[in-house]
Amino acid sequence: MADNNQSAEAQSDIHKKIRSAFKTFDFLSNNTVEACEINSVIYSLGCFPTQADLHAFISEVGEDNSGFIELDKFLPAMTKILLEHRFPPIPEERLLQAFEVLDKEKKGYLEPEELRKYMTEEGEPFTQEEMEEMLTALVDNKQKCVLYKEVIGQLVIDPDT
Amino acid sequence: MNVPVCFRQLKPQRVMGCGVGKSRPQQEKCDKVSISVPAATAIRAALLIQRWYRQYVARLEMRRRCTWNIFQSIEYAGEQNQIKLYNFFGFLMDHFTPASSERNLISHIFRENEVCHETEWERYFCYKGVEVPDSYSGPHLTFPMTFCGVSKLMEALKQKQQLHARYVLQILGETWRLLRFLPNINHVSVCQTKEITICGDLHGQLEDLLLIFYKNGLPSCEKPYVFNGDFVDRGKNSLEILLILFGFLLVYPHDVHLNRGNHEDHIVNLRYGFTKEVLGKYRVHGKKILKLLQKIFSWLPVATVINHKVLVVHGGISNSTNLNVLTRMDRHRYVSVLRPPKMIHGSSSRNGDAGGPVEGRRRVRSLTNHSFASTQRSVSPRRSLHNLSVNNDVSGSVEDELRKRHRLAGLDPAYRDTKTAEPDSEPRFGEGTGRHGHEWKQIVDLLWSDPMPQNGCIPNEVRGGGCYWGPDVTEEVLGRHNLQLLIRSHECKQDGYEFCHNRRVLTIFSASNYYEVGSNRGAYIRMGPDLVPHCIQYQASRTCRELTLRQSVRWTERSALQALKEQLFVHKSDLISAFKEFDPNKTGMISLRHWAVATESVLKLGLPWRMLRPQLISRTQYGMVNYQQWIRELSITEPKLQVSDTSIMDTMYKNHSNLETIFRMIDTDHSGLISFEEFHQTWKLLSSHLKMEISDKAIADLAQSMDFNKDGSIDINEFMEAFRLVDLSTHS
Numbered sequence: 001m002a003d004n005n006q007s008a009e010a011q012s013d014i015h016k017k018i019r020s021a022f023k024t025f026d027f028l029s030n031n032t033v034e035a036c037e038i039n040s041v042i043y044s045l046g047c048f049p050t051q052a053d054l055h056a057f058i059s060e061v062g063e064d065n066s067g068f069i070e071l072d073k074f075l076p077a078m079t080k081i082l083l084e085h086r087f088p089p090i091p092e093e094r095l096l097q098a099f100e101v102l103d104k105e106k107k108g109y110l111e112p113e114e115l116r117k118y119m120t121e122e123g124e125p126f127t128q129e130e131m132e133e134m135l136t137a138l139v140d141n142k143q144k145c146v147l148y149k150e151v152i153g154q155l156v157i158d159p160d161t
Numbered sequence: 162m163n164v165p166v167c168f169r170q171l172k173p174q175r176v177m178g179c180g181v182g183k184s185r186p187q188q189e190k191c192d193k194v195s196i197s198v199p200a201a202t203a204i205r206a207a208l209l210i211q212r213w214y215r216q217y218v219a220r221l222e223m224r225r226r227c228t229w230n231i232f233q234s235i236e237y238a239g240e241q242n243q244i245k246l247y248n249f250f251g252f253l254m255d256h257f258t259p260a261s262s263e264r265n266l267i268s269h270i271f272r273e274n275e276v277c278h279e280t281e282w283e284r285y286f287c288y289k290g291v292e293v294p295d296s297y298s299g300p301h302l303t304f305p306m307t308f309c310g311v312s313k314l315m316e317a318l319k320q321k322q323q324l325h326a327r328y329v330l331q332i333l334g335e336t337w338r339l340l341r342f343l344p345n346i347n348h349v350s351v352c353q354t355k356e357i358t359i360c361g362d363l364h365g366q367l368e369d370l371l372l373i374f375y376k377n378g379l380p381s382c383e384k385p386y387v388f389n390g391d392f393v394d395r396g397k398n399s400l401e402i403l404l405i406l407f408g409f410l411l412v413y414p415h416d417v418h419l420n421r422g423n424h425e426d427h428i429v430n431l432r433y434g435f436t437k438e439v440l441g442k443y444r445v446h447g448k449k450i451l452k453l454l455q456k457i458f459s460w461l462p463v464a465t466v467i468n469h470k471v472l473v474v475h476g477g478i479s480n481s482t483n484l485n486v487l488t489r490m491d492r493h494r495y496v497s498v499l500r501p502p503k504m505i506h507g508s509s510s511r512n513g514d515a516g517g518p519v520e521g522r523r524r525v526r527s528l529t530n531h532s533f534a535s536t537q538r539s540v541s542p543r544r545s546l547h548n549l550s551v552n553n554d555v556s557g558s559v560e561d562e563l564r565k566r567h568r569l570a571g572l573d574p575a576y577r578d579t580k581t582a583e584p585d586s587e588p589r590f591g592e593g594t595g596r597h598g599h600e601w602k603q604i605v606d607l608l609w610s611d612p613m614p615q616n617g618c619i620p621n622e623v624r625g626g627g628c629y630w631g632p633d634v635t636e637e638v639l640g641r642h643n644l645q646l647l648i649r650s651h652e653c654k655q656d657g658y659e660f661c662h663n664r665r666v667l668t669i670f671s672a673s674n675y676y677e678v679g680s681n682r683g684a685y686i687r688m689g690p691d692l693v694p695h696c697i698q699y700q701a702s703r704t705c706r707e708l709t710l711r712q713s714v715r716w717t718e719r720s721a722l723q724a725l726k727e728q729l730f731v732h733k734s735d736l737i738s739a740f741k742e743f744d745p746n747k748t749g750m751i752s753l754r755h756w757a758v759a760t761e762s763v764l765k766l767g768l769p770w771r772m773l774r775p776q777l778i779s780r781t782q783y784g785m786v787n788y789q790q791w792i793r794e795l796s797i798t799e800p801k802l803q804v805s806d807t808s809i810m811d812t813m814y815k816n817h818s819n820l821e822t823i824f825r826m827i828d829t830d831h832s833g834l835i836s837f838e839e840f841h842q843t844w845k846l847l848s849s850h851l852k853m854e855i856s857d858k859a860i861a862d863l864a865q866s867m868d869f870n871k872d873g874s875i876d877i878n879e880f881m882e883a884f885r886l887v888d889l890s891t892h893s
Binding site for chain 2: 016017021023024028041049050051090094095097098101102119125126130133134
C-alpha cells in the first residue's frame with residue numbers, strides 16, 4: 001500500500017512538473033502549445049532526446065497535424081517518458097569521452113574549426129545559427145579554443161527539483 | 162548509469178520549426194576524418210555532444226521564456242488595471258445623481274474640453290508670447306523647418322540640451338497644423354529604386370532612434386520612413402523623440418509617416434510617465450505643451466498602406482476591421498482612445514447635430530453588452546443626465562431608478578454586497594453600440610489588438626482592450642481588402658521582430674533592452690517595390706551584445722525576479738491571508754503546492770510558480786515553507802513614513818499606480834499639488850473602485866502625514882516618492 005501511495009505521489013509530482021513546463025509556452029492558457037515550441041518543454045523536463053526521438057514523439061502526440069499539441073495528449077505520453085527515464089541525462093564521463101574521441105591528436109582542447117566540422121557535418125548536424133551560438137558559448141576568449149574539460153563542468157544547469 | 166548511445170541513420174531530420182542542417186553522404190566525411198578514429202565512433206561522439214548541447218540551449222531558452230513571461234504579465238496587468246480604473250470612472254459618470262460631490266470631482270476629470278473654435282486654440286497655444294532669454298544655450302529653431310534645422314536640433318538633443326518652450330510650442334503648433342490635413346490612412350507608394358523603412362515602438366528610448374538613423378540613414382525624399390506608434394512613455398526621452406520625428410515630418414511631409422499607437426493617448430500617458438516627463442522638463446509651459454500634444458495625438462493617422470498591398474498599423478486587426486469605415490471617420494474626435502468620441506459642437510449633450518441623445522457623450526458603451534450585436538442581460542436604456550435635469554418631468558420613478566443604479570454600482574454602503582456590481586459588468590471601452598460605438602471599436606482594435614496562434618477572434622482580456630485575432634481573421638481581412646501583408650508593433654519581441662500567421666503578419670519592435678539590459682534586440686524593416694520585408698536588428702548598449710547566452714539570461718532573470726518580488730511584496734497581506742487558509746493549525750508552514758496555488762490566486766499573473774519556486778524561495782524544510790519568514794525575506798524596504806492604520810498602507814502599495822493616475826487626473830491644472838479635499842475624494846473613489854472600506858479618519862491621518870510642507874496641500878511627487886519600493890538587498 002505504501003508503494004502505491006508513493007508511486008501515486010510520484011506520478012502526481014511528475015504531472016505538476018509537466019504542466020508547469022507546458023504552461024510556460026501555453027500562450028492563451030488554453031492547454032495547447034505550438035509544436036515547434038514543444039522541444040523546449042521536453043528538454044526542460046530533464047530529457048536528452050535526439051532530434052529523431054523528438055520527431056517521433058511529436059508525431060505521436062500531435063497526430064491531428066494542426067500544428068498544436070494538446071496537454072491532454074502530451075501529459076500521459078510525457079509522464080511515461082519520465083517514468084521510464086527514456087531519455088536520460090548524459091553523464092559527464094561519457095561527454096568527456098565523446099570530446100576526447102573528437103580530439104584525435106589528444107591536445108586536451110579542440111580548435112573551433114574542428115568542432116565546427118563535426119557539429120555541422122556529422123550526426124544530426126547543427127545549423128549555422130546553432131553552430132555560432134555554440135562557438136560563442138564554448139570558445140575560450142583568450143586561448144581561442146574549446147577547453148572541453150572545463151566547459152563540461154561549467155555548462156551544467158541544475159534541474160528544477 | 163549505462164547510457165545507450167544508438168547509432169542513428171543519417172537522413173534529413175526535420176523537427177517542426179527547428180531547422181536542422183542538411184545531411185551529406187557518409188562517404189565524404191570518411192575522407193575528412195583522420196584514419197586513427199573510426200568514423201562510426203566519431204559520429205557517435207558528435208551525436209552525443211549535439212544532443213547534450215541542444216538540451217542545454219533549450220533549458221536556457223526555457224528560463225529566458227519564463228523571465229519574459231514575468232515581465233510581460235506584469236506589464237499587461239498594469240495596463241489592464243488602468244483600463245479597469247478608467248472604465249470605472251466612466252461607469253460612475255453615468256450613474257451619479259446630479260447632487261453628488263464625487264460627481265463634481267469626476268466631471269472635473271472628464272471635463273469636456275471647452276467649446277472652443279480652432280482659432281481660440283491657436284491663440285492659446287501661440288508661442289509668440291514666450292520669450293527666449295539671452296542665457297539660453299540650447300538650439301534656436303527657424304521656421305519653416307529645414308533639413309539643417311532638424312539635424313541641428315537632433316545634434317543638440319543628442320548632447321542632452323533642452324529645447325526652449327517657445328520652440329517646442331512652435332514646432333508642435335506647426336505639426337498640429339500639418340496633421341489636420343492628413344487623411345486617416347496614409348497611402349504610400351514605393352517604386353523603382355526607393356526602399357521604405359518601417360520602425361516599431363520606441364517608447365522614449367532616444368538611443369534606439371539615433372541608432373536606427375545611424376545605421377539606416379536619416380529620413381529624406383529618397384529615404385521614406387513609417388513610424389508605427391508608441392513613441393512615448395516608459396523611456397525618459399519621449400519628448401525628444403517626438404521633436405525629432407515631428408521635425409522630419411515638417412521637412413518631408415510626403416516621406417515621413419506617423420501612425421498613432423495606443424500610447425499616443427493622454428490618459429495612458431498619465432500612468433506611464435510621459436505626462437510626468439513633460440511637466441518635469443517644462444515647469445511653466447508643461448501644461449500647455451501637454452494640451453497641444455493631446456490635439457496632435459488625436460490628429461495622428463491611424464494606419465499606413467504601402468502600394469495598396471501592405472497594411473501598417475500599431476496594434477492589429479479584428480474580424481470587423483473595415484478600412485472604409487476607418488477612412489471615413491473623424492479621427493480627431495478620439496482624443497483618448499479609451500473614451501468614446503467627443504462631440505464636435507458644444508460640450509453638453511444637447512446635440513442637435515449629432516443625432517439625438519442616443520449618440521451623446523454619456524451614452525458610452527452599453528453596460529452589459531459585450532458584443533455589440535447581442536444583449537446578454539436585459540438592461541434598461543441609458544439616459545442622458547443632462548436631459549433629465551432639463552426635463553421638468555422628473556418623476557419619482559426615474560429618481561428611484563437612478564438611486565438604484567447608484568446602489569448597484571456599489572457606491573452606497575448599504576448595498577455594497579449587491580452582486581450585480583461585479584468587476585466583469587464594468588463596461589469595456591471600445592465595445593459600444595450605435596454608429597459611434599462601432600467606429601470606436603474599429604479604432605480601439607487597430608491600436609490595442611494582438612495576434613494569437615489559434616483561429617478566431619476573442620476579446621483581449623489580458624490588456625483590457627482590443628482583440629486577440631487568429632490566422633483565419635488575417636486571411637479574411639487581408640483578402641477582403643486585397644492586401645498581402647500586415648505589419649504591426651505593440652508587442653516586445655526578443656529578436657526585435659517576429660513573423661506569424663504563415664508569415665502574413667510581421668511584428669516589428671524598435672525599443673531594444675525594453676524590459677531590462679539584454680532582454681531583447683530592436684529591429685526595423687526595409688522594404689523595396691517587391692514588398693519583401695528585410696529586418697535589421699540592433700541593440701543599443703555595447704555591453705550587452707558581448708554577453709554570452711548564459712550571462713544575458715542571468716541578468717534579465719535577476720531583473721524580472723526583482724520586479725516579481727515587488728509584486729509579491731505589495732500584495733503581502735493578501736498573500737498571508739491566503740497562506741493562512743492552507744494552515745488551519747497555525748503551524749506557520751505550508752506545502753510548496755499550496756504556496757503556488759495561493760500565490761497565483763492573489764497575484765493572478767498566470768505564471769508557472771512551481772518553476773519559479775527555486776528562485777523565489779531559498780529555504781524549505783521537507784517540502785514546506787515558512788511563509789511569514791519568506792515574506793520578510795523578500796527584503797523590500799518599509800516606507801519612509803509610518804501611519805497608524807496599516808491596512809491603508811497595504812492599499813497604497815497595491816494601488817500605487819492607480820493612485821498616481823487618479824492624482825494626476827485630478828490635478829487638471831498640472832500644478833503637481835492637490836488639496837486635502839481632493840485627496841479625500843480620491844481615496845473615496847478608490848475605495849469605491851476596490852469595493853472596500855477606508856475610514857475617514859485613516860484618510861485624514863494619511864493626509865496630515867503627507868503634508869510635508871505643512872501648507873495644506875499635497876505634492877504628488879513627494880507623495881509617490883514616499884511609497885516608492887526600494888530593494889534592500891541590492892547587493893545580492
